Structure formats: C-alpha cells, structure tokens
Amino acid sequence: MRRFEEGQPRALTQVVCNMCGRELRLQNGYLREGCFSGDVLFGYFSRRDGISHHFDLCEDCYDKVIARFRVPVEENEGTELV
Numbered sequence: 001m002r003r004f005e006e007g008q009p010r011a012l013t014q015v016v017c018n019m020c021g022r023e024l025r026l027q028n029g030y031l032r033e034g035c036f037s038g039d040v041l042f043g044y045f046s047r048r049d050g051i052s053h054h055f056d057l058c059e060d061c062y063d064k065v066i067a068r069f070r071v072p073v074e075e076n077e078g079t080e081l082v
Contacts, residue, residue, distance in 0.1 A: 001056060019061035034059040 001018055005011035015024040015031060025032040036057040042048035057065065066073050 002054075015056055017058040017061050018055040019057055019065070022058055024056070024058055034062075036062040 001014075001016045002012060003014040003016075005013050012026060012029045012031075015026060015035060016022070017024065017035075024035055036059075038053070038055050038057070041052040042050065
C-alpha cells in the first residue's frame with residue numbers, strides 16, 4: 001500500500017507490505033529496500049470485470065508467496081542495476 005503527500009504529485013511518503021503490514025524503508029521519497037508491486041485491471045471475462053487491484057509486498061512476503069507456486073517463477077539476472 002502506498003501513500004503520497006497531499007498537494008505533491010507522486011511524492012511518496014509511505015509504503016506498507018499488504019501481507020505482513022511492515023512499513024518499508026524510504027529515504028527522500030525513494031524505496032531503500034526491495035518491494036514487489038502488483039497492479040492488475042481485471043477484464044471482461046473475469047469475475048472482477050472492471051475492478052483494479054494494487055498491492056505491495058516486502059521481499060520476505062514475496063518469497064513466501066512464490067514458494068507456493070507449482071510452476072516456479074522465471075528468473076533472469078539483470079546486467080545493469082540502476
């Protein structure tokens with residue numbers, strides 16, 4: 001879950017893991033730790049047609065979620081980290 005400063009376009013003030021509730025570290029409006037952000041807009045053939053969801057997971061909770069997958073996530077190593 002993300003919170004932004006009022007009156008400031010996209011000035012990030014807080015990120016909370018939707019699964020465990022832990023507040024993630026921010027410095028000057030930038031995340032200082034790993035965070036998975038999920039965004040989905042459900043389409044016409046979905047049970048949630050027209051509904052969008054957004055959530056954030058800390059790395060520990062992300063690991064717990066993907067550990068339950070029957071088909072593992074595809075993992076690639078990046079060549080440049082910004």
